[in-house]
Amino acid sequence: MGVAEAAGDGIIHYLPTEVFDGVVINMQTMYMSWLTMAIVALIVFAATRKAEIIPSGIQNVVEVFIDWLNGLMEGNMGAEGRRAAAPFVITLFLYLFVGNEIGLLPQVGPHFTSPTNDINVTLGMAITVSLTVYALGVMRNGLGYFKHFIQPSFLFLPLNILEELSKPVTMSLRLFGNILAGEILLIVLYMLAPWVIPDIWIGFSLIVGFIQAFIFTMLTMTAIAPVFRSHH
Numbered sequence: 001m002g003v004a005e006a007a008g009d010g011i012i013h014y015l016p017t018e019v020f021d022g023v024v025i026n027m028q029t030m031y032m033s034w035l036t037m038a039i040v041a042l043i044v045f046a047a048t049r050k051a052e053i054i055p056s057g058i059q060n061v062v063e064v065f066i067d068w069l070n071g072l073m074e075g076n077m078g079a080e081g082r083r084a085a086a087p088f089v090i091t092l093f094l095y096l097f098v099g100n101e102i103g104l105l106p107q108v109g110p111h112f113t114s115p116t117n118d119i120n121v122t123l124g125m126a127i128t129v130s131l132t133v134y135a136l137g138v139m140r141n142g143l144g145y146f147k148h149f150i151q152p153s154f155l156f157l158p159l160n161i162l163e164e165l166s167k168p169v170t171m172s173l174r175l176f177g178n179i180l181a182g183e184i185l186l187i188v189l190y191m192l193a194p195w196v197i198p199d200i201w202i203g204f205s206l207i208v209g210f211i212q213a214f215i216f217t218m219l220t221m222t223a224i225a226p227v228f229r230s231h232h
Contacts, residue, residue: 100209126168
């Protein structure tokens with residue numbers, strides 16, 4: 001189904017399917033998540049299958065991204081933070097980058113959507129980031145890591161808990177809103193003016209997809225950084 005047909009039947013299809021009594025899964029989101037993971041795996045496989053000392057082709061492209069992310073991590077979290085968080089952060093960025101772009105590409109044949117246009121995905125990823133921060137904090141600082149919840153005073157506990165709960169919500173809403181809005185606008189443009197204008201918007205949207213992946217990744221680094229600054 002092309003974009004125009006998809007727009008005619010409905011703006012965004014999540015294909016909700018009840019798998020158990022009361023348990024509904026958005027199958028379109030699942031399919032696109034699996035596709036995103038497969039693409040990331042293929043990219044990494046192609047880049048490392050015949051790794052050379054002097055990189056070229058896709059190995060060179062992937063190494064440029066990894067070196068760039070390593071530089072950001074070291075600048076925000078220090079050398080030790082980079083070593084501890086690099087696998088998680090790099091995987092997160094690659095998934096977000098590929099996932100954001102899938103739904104913003106020109107549609108030929110099947111109607112692809114970004115898995116990140118589903119609030120369930122973005123909220124799940126933001127919660128995963130929070131849990132990763134807690135896990136790293138406890139591994140590095142013990143249970144004393146959680147003392148920041150009662151600083152500067154025990155009276156601030158409710159406010160600190162509220163702040164902690166709001167972080168994954170705001171992270172997820174920012175990513176979800178931008179990607180979903182981009183896809184909806186792209187479909188509407190295809191309906192109103194099928195030529196030229198949507199292609200211009202696609203080019204802009206691809207940049208937006210990269211920026212949103214970058215912002216989410218930077219917020220992840222910012223969340224992890226205090227874990228390695230608080231150890232004494």
